[in-house]
Amino acid sequence: MSRALALQALLASPVAPPLMTPGLPAPRVEFGLAGLDERLGGGLATAAVHEIIAAADGDDAAAAGFALLLALRCARPGPLVWLREDRGRGDGRPYGLGLAELGFDPARLLLVNAPDTLAVLRAGADAVACGAVGVVIIEPHGKAAALDLTATRRLALASARSGVLTLLLRGAGPVAPSAAQSRWQVAAAASVAMAGAPGRPAFAIRLLRHRGGVTGFDLQLEWDRDRRAFGSPLSGGAPAVAAERTAAARQLRAA
Amino acid sequence: MHLPLLPSERLRRGNFAPPDGPLALVEKQRGRMVLVAVDALALADGVAPGLTLADARARLPDLAVMPHDPAADAQLLEWLAEGCDRYTPMVMAVPPAGLVLDITGCSHIYRGEAGLADDLHRRLVRLGLTAQLALADTPDAALALAVHDMAEVGDLPVTALAVDESVHLALRRAGLLTIARLSRQHRPALAARFGEALVMLLARLTGEIDVHIVPRRPPAAIEAERRFATPLAQSEAALAVIEALAVRAGLDMAALDLGGRRFDVALFRSDGHVARLSVETAAPVRDPKLLIRLLRERIGALADPLDPGFGYDLIRLSVPVTAPMLAQQLQLSGGSLADSEIGALVDRLGARLGRGRVRRLVAADSHIPEQAAFDLPVADAAGIAWPAVQPGEPPLRPIKLFDPPQPIQVIAEVPDGPPRRFRWRRRLHEVRAHEGPERIAAEWWRRADGAGLTRDYYRVEDGEGRRFWLFRHGLYGSEKLQPGWYLHGLFA
Numbered sequence: 001m002s003r004a005l006a007l008q009a010l011l012a013s014p015v016a017p018p019l020m021t022p023g024l025p026a027p028r029v030e031f032g033l034a035g036l037d038e039r040l041g042g043g044l045a046t047a048a049v050h051e052i053i054a055a056a057d058g059d060d061a062a063a064a065g066f067a068l069l070l071a072l073r074c075a076r077p078g079p080l081v082w083l084r085e086d087r088g089r090g091d092g093r094p095y096g097l098g099l100a101e102l103g104f105d106p107a108r109l110l111l112v113n114a115p116d117t118l119a120v121l122r123a124g125a126d127a128v129a130c131g132a133v134g135v136v137i138i139e140p141h142g143k144a145a146a147l148d149l150t151a152t153r154r155l156a157l158a159s160a161r162s163g164v165l166t167l168l169l170r171g172a173g174p175v176a177p178s179a180a181q182s183r184w185q186v187a188a189a190a191s192v193a194m195a196g197a198p199g200r201p202a203f204a205i206r207l208l209r210h211r212g213g214v215t216g217f218d219l220q221l222e223w224d225r226d227r228r229a230f231g232s233p234l235s236g237g238a239p240a241v242a243a244e245r246t247a248a249a250r251q252l253r254a255a
Numbered sequence: 256m257h258l259p260l261l262p263s264e265r266l267r268r269g270n271f272a273p274p275d276g277p278l279a280l281v282e283k284q285r286g287r288m289v290l291v292a293v294d295a296l297a298l299a300d301g302v303a304p305g306l307t308l309a310d311a312r313a314r315l316p317d318l319a320v321m322p323h324d325p326a327a328d329a330q331l332l333e334w335l336a337e338g339c340d341r342y343t344p345m346v347m348a349v350p351p352a353g354l355v356l357d358i359t360g361c362s363h364i365y366r367g368e369a370g371l372a373d374d375l376h377r378r379l380v381r382l383g384l385t386a387q388l389a390l391a392d393t394p395d396a397a398l399a400l401a402v403h404d405m406a407e408v409g410d411l412p413v414t415a416l417a418v419d420e421s422v423h424l425a426l427r428r429a430g431l432l433t434i435a436r437l438s439r440q441h442r443p444a445l446a447a448r449f450g451e452a453l454v455m456l457l458a459r460l461t462g463e464i465d466v467h468i469v470p471r472r473p474p475a476a477i478e479a480e481r482r483f484a485t486p487l488a489q490s491e492a493a494l495a496v497i498e499a500l501a502v503r504a505g506l507d508m509a510a511l512d513l514g515g516r517r518f519d520v521a522l523f524r525s526d527g528h529v530a531r532l533s534v535e536t537a538a539p540v541r542d543p544k545l546l547i548r549l550l551r552e553r554i555g556a557l558a559d560p561l562d563p564g565f566g567y568d569l570i571r572l573s574v575p576v577t578a579p580m581l582a583q584q585l586q587l588s589g590g591s592l593a594d595s596e597i598g599a600l601v602d603r604l605g606a607r608l609g610r611g612r613v614r615r616l617v618a619a620d621s622h623i624p625e626q627a628a629f630d631l632p633v634a635d636a637a638g639i640a641w642p643a644v645q646p647g648e649p650p651l652r653p654i655k656l657f658d659p660p661q662p663i664q665v666i667a668e669v670p671d672g673p674p675r676r677f678r679w680r681r682r683l684h685e686v687r688a689h690e691g692p693e694r695i696a697a698e699w700w701r702r703a704d705g706a707g708l709t710r711d712y713y714r715v716e717d718g719e720g721r722r723f724w725l726f727r728h729g730l731y732g733s734e735k736l737q738p739g740w741y742l743h744g745l746f747a
Contacts, residue, residue: 016301034369058682058721061655065747068654071626079597092655095744096616096628100641102747107641111630113602113612123604190687190720191649197690198716200649201747207604223747226646 009223029074029165031250032229039214046074048181049156055187057206060091062188064139066203067167071135072104074165078134080104083120083125085141086094097188102201103225108134113126117146124193128158128166135203139169145176153179160194183208189220192233200224202233257387257401258332258373261352263294268383274443277315282323285696291323295385302454314724322334325351336471336529338378341569342371344474347394352403355468356395362484382527394468408461409435417507422449434460436625446453450492477515479669480505486525486566492553493522493567497550499571501543514539514580522561523569530561533612535610536602537633538595539580545599552606601633618642624712624743625658647686651693653724663725667740670731673713677725679742684717691715692727708734722746 028043037043044050050070054063071080082094096106112127114120117140124138138155140147147168156179159166168180175183185206191199201223208216222233258264263278277297281288288308297318311318319728329350336348345357358371365371372388377384389400396408399415411434413426426449431437437445438461446454458464479500487493497520508514516539522530534549554561578582605613614630617638621627631638665677673689691714697707708729716722724744 058719060652061745062721062747066656067746081600092653092657092745093614093630095624095656096618096630096641096651097624097747098650098652098656098744099616100655101644101652102654103644105641106618106628109616110601110633111614111616112608113614114608119608123608126603127600130596130600133600188720188722191716191722193688194649196688198649198688198714198722198746201722202720203747206719225644225650 014074021159027075029070031073031097031221035217036221036230039209039217040163041213044070045181046076046165047160049152049159049166049168049179051152051168051170051175051180051183053170053175055185055206056172057072059187060171062203063169063171063186063202063215066184066186066205067137067169068099068104069201070101070245071137071165072102072228075164075167076134076163077213079108079110080135080137081110081133082139083124083127083135084115085117086113086115087122088139088141089113093141094219101225103228104131110158114199117144121146121151124166125154125158126143128155128164129162131162131164133162133164135165136168137167138171142171143173144170147176147178149177151162156180182210182213192222230232256354256356256378256389256400257592258335258352258354258384259387259402260292260294260385261331262292262323262328264384266565267294267326274346276317276319277302278319278321279311280321280323328352328662333337335527337529339375340471340521340529340571341523342375344472345468345470347468347470349398353398355398357394357468358468378527392462393459393465395456395466396462399460409433411460413437416453416460418450418453418456422453425449450736473575475519475575476577477504477507477513477574478571479507479573480569482569483529483567486563486568487570488563488566490561490563493561493563493570494547496570497572498543498547500570501546504572504574505541505543508541508574508580512579513577514541515546515574515576516540516578517574517576518550519573519575520550520571521571521573521696522563522567523564523571524563525568528564532557534541534600534602534606535576537605538598539578540602541580545602548736549602552603556607562674605633612701623698624652624695625656628656650746653722653746656744657742660726660743662741665725665727665740667727671711671727672726672742674715677715677740677742684714684719684721684723687718689713689715695726708738712743 027046029039029046030043052063053065054060060122092108094111098107101104112123114123120138120140124136127133127136185208187204189202189204191202193199203221204218205221206218207215220233221230224231260279266278270428278294279290279297279302280292290302290304290306290308290311292304293302295440297315300315302315302318308320332348332350332352332354336346336354339346339356342360343361344358345353348353358368362368362371365374368390372390374494376386376388387401388406390661391396391397391400391408399411400406403411403415405411411436414423415434438457442454459466462710481496481500487496488512517535519531519533532550532553534553540546601613611632613633615633616628616630618641619626619633620639640671661679663677663679665674667674673691674686676682676686690712694711695712697709700706709725712724712726712727714722715725723742724746725740725742727738727740731738
């Protein structure tokens with residue numbers, strides 16, 4: 001479907017109100033870390049689009065891990081649909097045993113490989129519109145110029161209607177404006193060593209924007225698989241966020 | 256059915272040859288150009304296949320000559336066979352120029368076998384093809400009658416039997432010129448004198464042995480079709496018809512407690528062309544609404560959209576693959592509803608992108624990391640249970656795996672020390688913390704040569720907090736002089 005057609009279809013379809021019971025608060029994804037959840041006003045909205053961007057070229061795995069963990073924290077039942085591009089095959093394939101080690105049930109994952117960005121977005125829109133799906137991770141490859149304000153707005157509307165948590169997983173680089181509810185920059189962080197060995201997964205995250213919320217704070221997070229929750233690393237974070245990354249982040253925020 | 260002038264008429268149809276004047280197709284045989292096929296005009300002037308080009312030119316100076324192309328002829332024959340699917344699923348192409356149709360029980364729509372033959376002949380004439388049709392009880396007899404343009408098997412010359420030239424010579428010397436005379440002979444004597452093959456062929460021709468033709472595609476268990484006196488020229492109308500057919504096929508399947516796993520739609524155009532669509536589903540389906548949605552996805556994904564041309568005059572829906580499916584029950588829990596919604600999503604994405612692109616992770620019983628977990632198309636996915644993880648441990652396996660592993664340059668202590676520093680994708684990584692080695696031996700019991708190198712895996716973290724899974728391929732000294740290092744995965 002061309003972009004014009006997609007837009008036309010969007011305008012023609014009546015925007016139904018989000019599927020939620022009046023009176024009850026909208027469902028949210030909590031990090032399980034008291035201070036952070038308070039600052040976010042109770043967590044991230046589930047029926048919305050959130051962008052997760054790798055801080056640098058080597059942080060793709062950290063960003064993918066963070067997206068998976070957010071999906072894991074989301075209380076919605078149903079499969080996780082992960083849409084990838086064929087060009088992204090060189091970056092490795094999702095490894096079931098590793099996902100199981102994060103606490104994720106690999107049988108919940110539905111992997112969709114699409115030939116190009118447009119196909120990824122189209123399949124992603126279908127998945128987000130399906131209310132039986134739990135979480136959708138859309139991972140376009142490279143610059144992904146097709147993923148613009150219109151496309152993200154379309155996803156956001158579909159997500160608000162179906163209630164499906166939608167995560168856009170993107171590589172490092174300048175990002176076009178989008179209709180996402182929040183934008184996170186994720187880097188790998190030094191873990192708390194366990195007897196000299198690398199410890200639990202650790203992330204240095206930065207909230208670049210958050211519609212109707214506080215933005216611009218850095219945080220070090222650790223994933224505790226046994227509790228299925230994020231925690232704060234005890235050492236309080238080695239200086240993992242280098243100066244060059246801060247500069248890159250400033251650029252991103254300006255974008 | 257025999258098409259005696261197929262090669263020349265193929266050229267006329269495609270406008271590759273001049274529209275009037277005699278035409279011949281030549282082929283180089285033993286250094287000279289020999290005619291292998293001619294058209295009706297050339298034949299009328301006494302120019303027949305087997306003549307050399309020089310002789311033919313001498314008789315007919317204005318003879319047009321084209322190169323012989325058996326592959327294109329075979330292609331046209333195959334195309335015609337496809338079109339003959341409209342009469343019966345039992346169609347066999349017999350190169351170079353024959354088609355055999357088994358029309359047992361298929362002719363009632365055409366008021367008998369002769370009516371069907373008339374319809375076929377009319378369509379072939381419209382395509383510009385000369386055809387000789389014959390009806391007989393066995394495929395061999397029908398083909399032989401068509402080739403010789405005769406009505407009785409007994410009148411056929413013995414040359415209709417495909418045996419050696421020497422046998423034909425012997426038959427001629429014995430004065431056995433027709434099938435009728437041959438079949439009156441004592442069979443064992445014939446076999447002793449002319450060989451077993453002759454008797455066998457004779458029996459097949461006279462119908463003493465009934466052979467069945469090998470159809471181009473096996474007939475489906477469930478089929479529904481509709482014919483149109485006036486061809487349908489609109490794709491939307493065709494889709495509406497397919498939906499009606501789907502309802503009919505769905506009723507048939509419901510009566511048998513079956514659901515379809517694969518659906519083929521054949522759209523027969525009035526000019527002989529056949530367009531085919533097919534969709535596969537993850538779970539058995541018989542809901543026509545769902546089926547039509549899948550077909551629309553399939554049509555949307557086609558490189559060349561459906562072209563009705565002058566219109567379709569027959570549309571057929573067949574269900575070649577079925578699976579047991581019980582009548583739907585409403586469930587209070589709603590679990591099955593969600594499952595069917597996911598199934599519909601999987602089918603839709605599979606129809607649009609290709610069924611191999613919607614995948615699921617499965618575990619397998621293997622020590623080799625890349626064989627212990629991988630992804631498979633949803634329809635084939637069935638693995639063993641995922642192993643339980645140990646509480647209190649950090650993740651021991653990466654979330655992303657490189658397949659094949661990526662070669663890296665590593666500085667490590669010899670013979671079997673941990674890596675200190677490594678270079679991957681032109682970047683240098685200092686190892687800050689490591690764990691290992693975790694030794695994984697090759698599965699020598701599965702390999703024919705019993706060989707394979709041991710891998711020593713290390714979990715490492717670099718100065719920037721990125722975690723990698725590296726391995727040394729081979730034991731230093733005993734298995735390999737200089738073991739290589741590879742990066743196999745990335746941790747979160």
